Amino acid sequence: MTEEIAVVPGDGIGQEVTPAAVEVLEAVGEFEFTEADAGDAVKDETGEALPEETYELAASADATLFGAAGESAADVILPLREAVGSFVNVRPARAYPGVDALRPETDLVFLRENTEGVYSGHENRLSEDLSTLTRVVTSSASERLAEFACEYVAEGDHDGFTVAHKANVMRETDGRFREDVLAVAEERGVDADEVLMDAFATHVCLDPEEFGVVVCPNLAGDVLSDLAAGLVGGLGLLPSANIGEENALFEPVHGTAPDIAGEGVANPTAAILSAAMLLDHLGYDEESERVDSAVTGVLEEGPRTADLGGEASTEDVTSAIVDRL
Amino acid sequence: MTEEIAVVPGDGIGQEVTPAAVEVLEAVGEFEFTEADAGDAVKDETGEALPEETYELAASADATLFGAAGESAADVILPLREAVGSFVNVRPARAYPGVDALRPETDLVFLRENTEGVYSGHENRLSEDLSTLTRVVTSSASERLAEFACEYVAEGDHDGFTVAHKANVMRETDGRFREDVLAVAEERGVDADEVLMDAFATHVCLDPEEFGVVVCPNLAGDVLSDLAAGLVGGLGLLPSANIGEENALFEPVHGTAPDIAGEGVANPTAAILSAAMLLDHLGYDEESERVDSAVTGVLEEGPRTADLGGEASTEDVTSAIVDRL
Numbered sequence: 001m002t003e004e005i006a007v008v009p010g011d012g013i014g015q016e017v018t019p020a021a022v023e024v025l026e027a028v029g030e031f032e033f034t035e036a037d038a039g040d041a042v043k044d045e046t047g048e049a050l051p052e053e054t055y056e057l058a059a060s061a062d063a064t065l066f067g068a069a070g071e072s073a074a075d076v077i078l079p080l081r082e083a084v085g086s087f088v089n090v091r092p093a094r095a096y097p098g099v100d101a102l103r104p105e106t107d108l109v110f111l112r113e114n115t116e117g118v119y120s121g122h123e124n125r126l127s128e129d130l131s132t133l134t135r136v137v138t139s140s141a142s143e144r145l146a147e148f149a150c151e152y153v154a155e156g157d158h159d160g161f162t163v164a165h166k167a168n169v170m171r172e173t174d175g176r177f178r179e180d181v182l183a184v185a186e187e188r189g190v191d192a193d194e195v196l197m198d199a200f201a202t203h204v205c206l207d208p209e210e211f212g213v214v215v216c217p218n219l220a221g222d223v224l225s226d227l228a229a230g231l232v233g234g235l236g237l238l239p240s241a242n243i244g245e246e247n248a249l250f251e252p253v254h255g256t257a258p259d260i261a262g263e264g265v266a267n268p269t270a271a272i273l274s275a276a277m278l279l280d281h282l283g284y285d286e287e288s289e290r291v292d293s294a295v296t297g298v299l300e301e302g303p304r305t306a307d308l309g310g311e312a313s314t315e316d317v318t319s320a321i322v323d324r325l
Numbered sequence: 326m327t328e329e330i331a332v333v334p335g336d337g338i339g340q341e342v343t344p345a346a347v348e349v350l351e352a353v354g355e356f357e358f359t360e361a362d363a364g365d366a367v368k369d370e371t372g373e374a375l376p377e378e379t380y381e382l383a384a385s386a387d388a389t390l391f392g393a394a395g396e397s398a399a400d401v402i403l404p405l406r407e408a409v410g411s412f413v414n415v416r417p418a419r420a421y422p423g424v425d426a427l428r429p430e431t432d433l434v435f436l437r438e439n440t441e442g443v444y445s446g447h448e449n450r451l452s453e454d455l456s457t458l459t460r461v462v463t464s465s466a467s468e469r470l471a472e473f474a475c476e477y478v479a480e481g482d483h484d485g486f487t488v489a490h491k492a493n494v495m496r497e498t499d500g501r502f503r504e505d506v507l508a509v510a511e512e513r514g515v516d517a518d519e520v521l522m523d524a525f526a527t528h529v530c531l532d533p534e535e536f537g538v539v540v541c542p543n544l545a546g547d548v549l550s551d552l553a554a555g556l557v558g559g560l561g562l563l564p565s566a567n568i569g570e571e572n573a574l575f576e577p578v579h580g581t582a583p584d585i586a587g588e589g590v591a592n593p594t595a596a597i598l599s600a601a602m603l604l605d606h607l608g609y610d611e612e613s614e615r616v617d618s619a620v621t622g623v624l625e626e627g628p629r630t631a632d633l634g635g636e637a638s639t640e641d642v643t644s645a646i647v648d649r650l
């Protein structure tokens with residue numbers, strides 16, 4: 001049975017790095033690719049950043065490869081995460097060979113709750129002066145995330161995980177989150193400790209090796225994983241996975257890079273590493289590792305795109321990766 | 326007229342560094358000091374982390390000098406900020422000479438909204454599975470913060486400010502915040518730009534010099550200023566001010582440091598720099614600058630406490646600072 005992969009390049013360099021990731025997938029397996037639109041360009045044409053067909057395609061495909069979206073990013077990526085029923089956003093942040101990093105010893109994976117928190121979308125303008133947002137935390141979502149974290153820790157080479165939260169202030173909501181997550185870990189016999197999210201922000205700079213797998217509420221995961229990206233040299237190389245019970249969506253953490261879009265010089269690494277996460281998710285473990293080590297090899301020995309101090313094109317780097325597969 | 330300064334040392338090294346700050350204040354001016362309890366120790370005795378008298382004292386004194394609190398920190402500091410009517414938490418984060426910093430070029434000041442956001446305290450357990458928190462954003466608080474930011478920029482040597490928010494997701498609440506803050510800046514003719522808080526977390530690591538004065542909602546200010554603390558070498562030296570219309574509270578950003586508490590070796594710098602902010606706030610600009618430069622001199626030439634690689638005691642460092650006044 002051939003898996004169907006939805007391909008949604010989106011805007012800017014999404015249009016360049018997503019085809020590169022498809023090229024790599026084609027080199028290691030047989031998939032059926034279906035492309036669809038999303039983002040600023042389609043919004044300009046049709047008034048909708050996320051056409052119904054694209055939502056439906058992501059919801060029905062075995063996996064989706066997403067590129068990037070511009071101004072309309074939130075209108076694209078939040079519904080797409082929902083379309084694939086994603087409950088966790090997996091965000092590895094590690095330094096790569098050949099890339100300048102503020103903290104080269106950083107090797108973190110964020111498991112970010114992907115359905116609720118301040119992202120639940122309940123906002124109200126109650127008066128001329130006052131607006132409110134209802135932050136939602138459920139035990140069902142917290143426990144599902146924790147189950148995933150326990151499996152993730154067991155499958156990978158991890159000692160346990162740290163739960164980051166702000167339960168000293170958000171006592172009821174983050175209190176519930178931390179309690180549920182720690183309770184699941186205890187039941188499963190997985191080592192888990194905890195840290196306040198503000199203390200994490202300081203300590204990850206001072207000593208990133210103190211941490212490994214970090215489990216967080218939605219916004220905490222957004223901000224803390226971007227902080228970690230700063231420690232490993234930027235968003236440029238970081239992949240991510242939005243995992244659901246049935247399907248999933250994979251996306252580079254970077255954006256549309258309007259300054260270089262259209263020139264064929266974007267670094268395809270993050271998109272290709274996202275494709276490696278996709279392979280792993282679909283059960284192609286060996287293929288996933290091959291892609292990973294081909295990428296690592298090219299990062300070490302070149303060719304390199306301009307962001308890494310080289311002069312190679314997107315296509316040069318992609319071909320070099322494919323050659324190593 | 327002699328100003329009344331409330332002194333609330335709290336727990337742990339708060340008991341050591343707060344008297345050091347008082348010693349410095351006594352060396353530069355005439356104040357009436359009144360001491361009061363707060364924190365874990367008084368909670369153990371009386372059941373209350375923040376006795377009513379302490380709250381009242383902070384509310385009536387011209388300024389309060391606070392040390393640190395342990396487990397009960399949130400029960401102490403949040404009501405104390407309210408007692409002094411504080412609407413902004415001023416948190417400078419700059420690297421100091423003689424201190425290892427990941428990004429020595431960091432020179433930031435966070436102006437954190439200090440009354441609302443997720444700190445408004447409205448949480449509910451709606452069912453076995455579901456808890457909510459109501460995040461509150463008002464134009465009155467956002468505009469008051471922005472007015473302060475404009476004055477701060479005008480008085481200091483700053484080009485303008487950056488407002489950090491997450492209005493692409495929290496469209497109504499952070500949308501209101503960013504709009505109000507930018508509108509006040511525009512009215513006052515102050516340059517202001519904006520950044521998403523997650524993007525800030527990456528970029529401040531990659532290029533801290535891109536930023537100067539950063540205006541944020543409450544939790545964003547908490548996390549992003551702690552991140553900046555990581556870039557300048559930790560919380561150890563950072564002071565902060567909670568400013569209200571009538572009175573104000575000053576506190577080191579560090580905690581109780583239970584590992585070294587009671588040994589007389591804690592670094593008093595953050596508390597003394599907080600006292601310098603207090604002097605500035607009460608109009609003793611020249612005295613404030615004298616304290617600042619005495620501290621800088623001692624950081625450069627010693628003596629140093631153990632956290633900075635030295636062997637000096639709290640008292641050695643305090644005397645050295647007083648000697649330079």
Ligand SMILES: CC(C)[C@H](C(=O)O)[C@@H](O)C(=O)O
Nearest residue numbers: 073074077078222493494523
């Ligand atoms: C575009 C935005 C809605 C999104 C988020 O906040 O999740 C982005 O920052 C991310 O982390 O993928």
Ligand SMILES: CC(C)[C@H](C(=O)O)[C@@H](O)C(=O)O
Nearest residue numbers: 168169198398399402403547
């Ligand atoms: C102790 C806690 C309530 C407090 C806060 O979140 O404001 C602390 O982290 C701080 O930043 O002073």
